[in-house]
Amino acid sequence: MNLKKLQLLTEELLRYCSDVKSIPQEKMPTVNFVMDEVYSNDPFGKTGAYNPNTSEIYVFVPGRHYKDIMRSVAHEFVHHVQNLRGDFKDVGELGEGYAQKNKKMRKMEAEAYLEGNMMFRDWTDTRDPRSSLNESKKEKIDFDSRNLSLFNKLLKKWTKAKK
Ligand SMILES: [Zn+2]
Numbered sequence: 001m002n003l004k005k006l007q008l009l010t011e012e013l014l015r016y017c018s019d020v021k022s023i024p025q026e027k028m029p030t031v032n033f034v035m036d037e038v039y040s041n042d043p044f045g046k047t048g049a050y051n052p053n054t055s056e057i058y059v060f061v062p063g064r065h066y067k068d069i070m071r072s073v074a075h076e077f078v079h080h081v082q083n084l085r086g087d088f089k090d091v092g093e094l095g096e097g098y099a100q101k102n103k104k105m106r107k108m109e110a111e112a113y114l115e116g117n118m119m120f121r122d123w124t125d126t127r128d129p130r131s132s133l134n135e136s137k138k139e140k141i142d143f144d145s146r147n148l149s150l151f152n153k154l155l156k157k158w159t160k161a162k163k
Contacts, residue, residue: 001061001066003033003061005066006033006061006066006069006070007033009066009070010031010069010070010073012123012127013070013073013074013120013123014028014031014073014077016119016122016123017074017077017119017123020119020122021077021081023080023081023084027084028080029050029055029056029057029076029077029080030054030055030056030057031056031057031059031073032056032057032058032059033059033061033069034058034059034060034061035061035062036060036062037062037063039060039062040060040062040063040064041063045060046060047059047060047064047068047072048060048072048073048075048076049076050076050079050080050083052079052083052088055080055083057073057076057077057079057080058076059072059073059076060072067120067124070120071116071117071120074116074117074119074120074123075112075113075116075117076112076116077116077119078111078112078115078116078119079108079112082108082111082112087104087108090104091104091105091108092104092105
């Protein structure tokens, strides 16, 4: 896993998602890449999370494919859009099994799965073939390009999961 590449691709994805959902830059979430391996050997371990109080996305990195990690980012981004819409305000209990037991959360999960996955799919299908991250040009990644100028600050933390 090339972490710099993951970061640049995630920034590109977030730019795409912000366009699709018309989210201005100042309302974008922060993405935290969690490097803790504690979940990577658990088939049902966490892969991502969203904190509506801090507008932070957490995605777990070890043991996963680039696309899998970024699909998680797109999913959690939809939860952020829901948060901006005010959907988390009267959401009720978020205890174990909330996605099955809590009707509102179940709807919100369904939206995040559908919209997150489709947004991710559309992004992968419509990426600019001249992107500096394409295989043929991967040596030419330009770190002072617009890639970094807009969204770099969203991706500032490489962190461990909270115990
Ligand atoms: Zn979710």
